[in-house]
Amino acid sequence: MTGPEAGILLDRVSKTFGPQVALAGVDLEIEPGSYVAVMGANGSGKSTLLKVIAGLAAPTRGSVRVAGVDMRRAGSRLRAMVGYVGHASMLYPDLTARENLTFYAKLFGLRDPAPAVEEAVAAFDVERALDRQVRTLSRGTKQRVTLARALLHQPKVVLLDEPYTGLDEAAAVTLTTLLDDLHTPGRILLVTLHDVARAMSGPGRLVVLSAGRVALDVPLDGRGVDVAETYHSLLRSEVAS
Amino acid sequence: MSLIGSALVIAGKDLRLESKTRDVVGSAGLFGLLVIVVASFAFPTWGDGREGVAAGVLWIAFAFAALLGLGRSFAIEKEEDCLEGLLVSPAPAEAIFLGKLVANVVFTAAIEIVILPVFVVLLSLRPSDVAILVAAAFLGTLGLLTVGTLFAAMAVNTRGRESILPLLVMPVSVPVMIAAVKATQSALGGQGAGDVFPWMLLMLGYDVLFLMVALATFPQVTEE
Numbered sequence: 001m002t003g004p005e006a007g008i009l010l011d012r013v014s015k016t017f018g019p020q021v022a023l024a025g026v027d028l029e030i031e032p033g034s035y036v037a038v039m040g041a042n043g044s045g046k047s048t049l050l051k052v053i054a055g056l057a058a059p060t061r062g063s064v065r066v067a068g069v070d071m072r073r074a075g076s077r078l079r080a081m082v083g084y085v086g087h088a089s090m091l092y093p094d095l096t097a098r099e100n101l102t103f104y105a106k107l108f109g110l111r112d113p114a115p116a117v118e119e120a121v122a123a124f125d126v127e128r129a130l131d132r133q134v135r136t137l138s139r140g141t142k143q144r145v146t147l148a149r150a151l152l153h154q155p156k157v158v159l160l161d162e163p164y165t166g167l168d169e170a171a172a173v174t175l176t177t178l179l180d181d182l183h184t185p186g187r188i189l190l191v192t193l194h195d196v197a198r199a200m201s202g203p204g205r206l207v208v209l210s211a212g213r214v215a216l217d218v219p220l221d222g223r224g225v226d227v228a229e230t231y232h233s234l235l236r237s238e239v240a241s
Numbered sequence: 242m243s244l245i246g247s248a249l250v251i252a253g254k255d256l257r258l259e260s261k262t263r264d265v266v267g268s269a270g271l272f273g274l275l276v277i278v279v280a281s282f283a284f285p286t287w288g289d290g291r292e293g294v295a296a297g298v299l300w301i302a303f304a305f306a307a308l309l310g311l312g313r314s315f316a317i318e319k320e321e322d323c324l325e326g327l328l329v330s331p332a333p334a335e336a337i338f339l340g341k342l343v344a345n346v347v348f349t350a351a352i353e354i355v356i357l358p359v360f361v362v363l364l365s366l367r368p369s370d371v372a373i374l375v376a377a378a379f380l381g382t383l384g385l386l387t388v389g390t391l392f393a394a395m396a397v398n399t400r401g402r403e404s405i406l407p408l409l410v411m412p413v414s415v416p417v418m419i420a421a422v423k424a425t426q427s428a429l430g431g432q433g434a435g436d437v438f439p440w441m442l443l444m445l446g447y448d449v450l451f452l453m454v455a456l457a458t459f460p461q462v463t464e465e
Contacts (some may be wrong), residue, residue: 044248051465055328056328057465058465070422076331079329086322087322088321090321090322092321095254095257095258096366101255103402104326107327107330109242149326201246
């Protein structure tokens with residue numbers, strides 16, 4: 001059922017919060033091994049899209065399937081395939097980075113949390129922050145611990161919601177390198193971004209949302225449409241309307 | 242990982258957090274002690290019927306201490322969206338509820354273990370049945386915290402959650418509070434409390450019923 005190949009299929013997914021429409025009939029198919037950038041203006045539905053894929057928000061209509069299984073019926077095995085980073089760190093500020101990571105490693109059912117934590121902190125170069133309280137960490141270091149937290153269990157689907165927010169340029173360059181390293185065969189990397197230049201330097205596909213709908217879905221292979229110009233004209237038309 | 246295993250991991254995390262911050266046991270424990278000390282001066286410590294007053298005072302202290310702790314229970318998950326971190330994990334939503342409940346029971350029990358002897362000494366009481374007193378404290382606290390943990394999760398996303406939480410919890414917990422006061426009065430040797438058995442049975446039934454209701458509804462409570 002939840003084999004090693006974890007594709008994502010969204011079938012006419014809508015999500016409303018009272019009168020507010022966050023997603024309005026999104027169809028999307030993402031193959032295993034894809035690195036996809038999701039862009040759009042504020043309120044276009046990017047965060048909601050990631051939340052419905054992560055199983056944090058139930059679609060009002062339509063279905064989200066990961067590895068062929070409806071996320072509304074996702075069991076623990078399927079949720080263990082997903083790593084999610086939202087706007088906040090999901091780290092307990094009064095615990096150390098090690099205590100946070102060990103807690104999440106246990107929660108994800110890792111039999112031996114200590115080696116998994118050591119491996120994750122080495123991958124994200126946060127060894128020196130390991131025994132410091134999270135509330136004392138810089139934004140960049142905290143973001144790296146956050147990524148380590150989301151990837152401790154080696155998920156097949158990685159969902160990152162605006163991971164560059166608040167990072168200085170040096171930390172952003174480091175994050176870009178980390179994301180490139182995360183892009184491995186069989187793993188889906190879905191990242192929401194605001195900066196079109198970042199979308200052009202890594203992801204292989206761009207999905208642009210506008211008012212909860214897919215307004216643009218193109219490969220980023222350097223051929224075909226001028227993606228930057230198309231994206232900016234979409235934003236301009238949205239502002240004008 | 243099993244439901245119980247996940248719940249214990251979550252409870253263990255809350256206990257570790259509390260051991261560092263002392264947010265719940267410190268403030269709620271001091272508040273509970275203050276209620277007992279003030280009551281020992283305000284109410285007579287001799288004469289007929291004092292066990293009934295004493296039982297009421299004890300449960301006021303327990304209830305307010307529990308409510309202070311409950312307010313903090315999900316507030317720590319709200320900061321940095323940690324609740325989302327729990328919800329995207331393989332742990333079932335029911336394990337989150339059970340983990341929080343276990344942690345709340347441990348915090349409140351720790352406070353009660355301190356308050357109870359002080360209460361007995363300051364109000365010059367001679368409990369006739371310590372086992373019933375402890376059992377009543379456990380069953381009453383469990384009922385209060387089961388309802389309180391569920392409502393704390395509901396209230397965490399509302400504005401003014403600290404004031405909303407008691408408004409939600411108190412009306413629903415009236416039956417278990419009455420039973421707890423009556424059973425405690427009986428354990429303290431009070432006259433007119435009647436047979437303690439029906440009150441204990443009422444608390445047990447309340448606890449089981451609301452535990453089932455909470456486990457059945459908690460997944461919906463946490464869903465966006």
